Amino acid sequence: MLTIENLSATIADKPILKGLSLTINAGEIHAIMGPNGAGKSTLGYTLGGRPGYDVTGGSVSFDGHDLLALEPHERAAAGLFLGFQYPVEIPGVSFVQFLREAANAQRKARGQEPLSGGEFLKLAREKAALLRLDMDMLKRPVNVGFSGGEKKRAEMVQMGILDPRFAVLDETDSGLDIDALRICGEGINAIMRKPDKAVLLITHYQRLLDYVKPDFVHVLAGGRIVRSGGPELALELEEQGYEAVA
């Protein structure tokens, strides 16, 4: 589904990713772990197409298409979802309006009929219930006044509504209490654990992986993958630290 080959990227001319390669197949969940500053979030933003993250080498192929040639909204319509480490507050824009427009923009790009107001609300209610987020919160401005945990659950509600084929989840576990962590973990499984979908989890800690069991774990350090293994690698990292393992 996703093939990253020798990817290099800079922020303000500073090299962050230095030849990163990774292949993710449909039906797989991959976790990327690594110390602060390793380039984890840069990988997420580069895949999402954030301005200011400049690709200087390598390639990313998504379902056979050149992902890097697409604008951020085209990547979304192609089936990519980026879960933000720090979801952005947008005063004055309600979640419901934003998500309905976003879902319909994606559908339009794919040549599908738009969702009616009723269809959209039914879908939103269902996904909010899955993440145990009060539907009334989705009538409020995007992320404004949300706690850290509510923002992350709202990210997962968005993922549920937009129904991507591939999700990059950047530290979805940060800022979550134990209950919210479990709810988000179960939400990720319910939405994304499917034969035709895949997930790249970016995380510092093993704890999210107790709920979302990865098929592969990679260690990112110095802008490239330095070690890959199965789920046991995450436990090893938790016990011994990055320095010993990488």
Add this chain to the structure above:
Amino acid sequence: MTVAELPTRKDEAFRYSDFAALAGLWPVAREDIIVPDGQSTWLSVIEADDGPVARHLAITLEPGASFDLRILNAGNAYGRIAVDARLGAGARFTLGAAQLGGGTQTLEIVTEVHHAEPDAVSRQVIRSVLAGQATGTYLGKVAVARGANGTDAGQSVRAMLLDPTATANARPELEIYADDVKCAHGCAVGELDATGLFYLESRGLTPPEAKRLMLQAFIAEAFSGAVEEDRLQALALDRLEGLVC
């Protein structure tokens, strides 16, 4: 009727005007609006056509009267709307205005709110969205007369520049001759938040859709609570769509 001379740039209220356009519209007839004692009324001023326009509204609020004025200054050429309001004791004046412009056009809203007597309240919310080489100006004077104690005046003025070539002028001004007054004003000129735009685009909105959504939110306060809120928002949305594409 004596025809007043065309003003010049030295005249503060016309400092940023488009004089070539103004010359064709001069003299501007004064439109008098009187809200009688204790009554309350509203008006939507909508300028969304192709030709240049200049208007001058002179509003008198008698004691205890209230007036809710909303302005959409969003035509395709020069647009000037001047508002003078004189507030009697305990009157309430609300002005919510959005001016939306692009190309090389000049838009301006010039207000003078006179708190002539005690205990009147005025609220002004002005939002400008300017693209291309457009110039948008808000000159807003609040004058509180001697003895007009208990005055409560607020001005919130914000402008959003969509291109580095657009210009916003904003000058809220206070002239206070009474002691016991509350006058608040805030003024900001900014650009759309790049992180917010990326967030919206990462969910599938095209760049123009993302901008339009953020701008819709930006101007919403100007029309919030208006009798014709839906109509004003819809007309503003039409214009915004033209500015962001």
